[in-house]
Amino acid sequence: MLKLATYTAYIQLTFFEMFKLYLFVLPELFFYTLPITFFVAATLALFRLSTDNEMVILFSLGIKPNYLIKVLMVPALLLSSLLFFNFFFLFPHVKTLSINFMKHKKSEAKFNLSASEFGHNFGSWLLYIGKDNKDNTFGDVVLFNKDKDEEIVIGAEKATVDNSGGVLRLQLESGKGYSYTVDSLTEMKFETLFINNIMTTDQRKYLSAYDYWFNNEPGLQKIHTKKFITDVLLSLFPVLSLFMVLAIGVAHVRHQKAYIYLFLFLSIIGYYGLSIGIVNRLGYYTIPLVLLGWLAVTYPYYRRKIVSRF
Numbered sequence: 001m002l003k004l005a006t007y008t009a010y011i012q013l014t015f016f017e018m019f020k021l022y023l024f025v026l027p028e029l030f031f032y033t034l035p036i037t038f039f040v041a042a043t044l045a046l047f048r049l050s051t052d053n054e055m056v057i058l059f060s061l062g063i064k065p066n067y068l069i070k071v072l073m074v075p076a077l078l079l080s081s082l083l084f085f086n087f088f089f090l091f092p093h094v095k096t097l098s099i100n101f102m103k104h105k106k107s108e109a110k111f112n113l114s115a116s117e118f119g120h121n122f123g124s125w126l127l128y129i130g131k132d133n134k135d136n137t138f139g140d141v142v143l144f145n146k147d148k149d150e151e152i153v154i155g156a157e158k159a160t161v162d163n164s165g166g167v168l169r170l171q172l173e174s175g176k177g178y179s180y181t182v183d184s185l186t187e188m189k190f191e192t193l194f195i196n197n198i199m200t201t202d203q204r205k206y207l208s209a210y211d212y213w214f215n216n217e218p219g220l221q222k223i224h225t226k227k228f229i230t231d232v233l234l235s236l237f238p239v240l241s242l243f244m245v246l247a248i249g250v251a252h253v254r255h256q257k258a259y260i261y262l263f264l265f266l267s268i269i270g271y272y273g274l275s276i277g278i279v280n281r282l283g284y285y286t287i288p289l290v291l292l293g294w295l296a297v298t299y300p301y302y303r304r305k306i307v308s309r310f
Contacts, residue, residue: 013105024098027090031083035237036268038079039245042072046249047260055250059310065250065302069242076238083235092212122170125195129159136160141172143195151180156193170195226279229286233275240294241267243302250306
């Protein structure tokens with residue numbers, strides 16, 4: 001919300017537009033928080049069963065740790081599938097919509113006209129506003145335009161700004177205009193004068209999710225490749241974290257000291273740090289390296305701490 005609020009420093013946003021931008025951010029927000037939420041929730045659930053001695057009862061009834069892995073594997077696979085769909089298909093579409101929306105709103109930033117000692121740009125015109133009226137109009141308006149062969153100055157007592165269909169229209173009332181060239185000086189009086197400025201924005205094109213992630217544009221290819229590798233690893237975190245979930249969450253509180261929050265913190269920092277930190281150097285090799293490295297650490301730890309005891 002703080003990030004969205006900063007946009008209002010240079011563009012006007014209604015409440016509905018703020019809510020719309022928030023919806024654009026939600027897929028990315030959920031993508032980074034849901035894996036952590038699952039990891040923490042599953043671990044704390046098992047730890048609560050351990051502190052209530054219910055986990056000991058389960059193992060006494062012949063339930064093996066591998067059975068708990070299978071039970072947790074179902075929601076973990078569903079979540080990983082949802083995360084993969086989120087980042088690969090939904091995120092590119094929403095990101096493109098968000099970027100194009102912000103570009104359009106930035107092009108409308110010129111609507112934020114106000115009286116000041118500084119002028120405004122209105123297309124090829126320089127616009128000075130003398131005062132703001134209470135009825136959303138402006139007074140003592142002066143416009144100046146200069147090209148190679150002609151200079152034009154227009155003054156009006158009143159001006160109104162209208163935005164319709166991507167066209168910014170300035171309606172001037174009761175004024176005069178002067179056009180100066182090398183050969184002539186022309187004066188014009190008017191009751192109503194319209195000056196239009198067609199807004200142009202460089203909209204990003206979206207063809208497909210595959211084109212978004214594997215396009216060949218020099219400025220975007222490296223960024224999208226890095227993000228694709230990182231997002232693949234983060235989407236697999238719920239499945240890959242199951243051994244660590246049991247190793248941290250299952251404990252005999254009378255005989256073991258449970259540093260559950262410390263291990264939760266270190267596990268999240270370790271996995272996310274590897275997924276994000278080494279991708280610049282290793283590229284696509286980051287995926288197998290992190291997967292194998294994480295399993296090489298968590299599975300032996302799970303075997304030694306849980307399987308050997310329960």
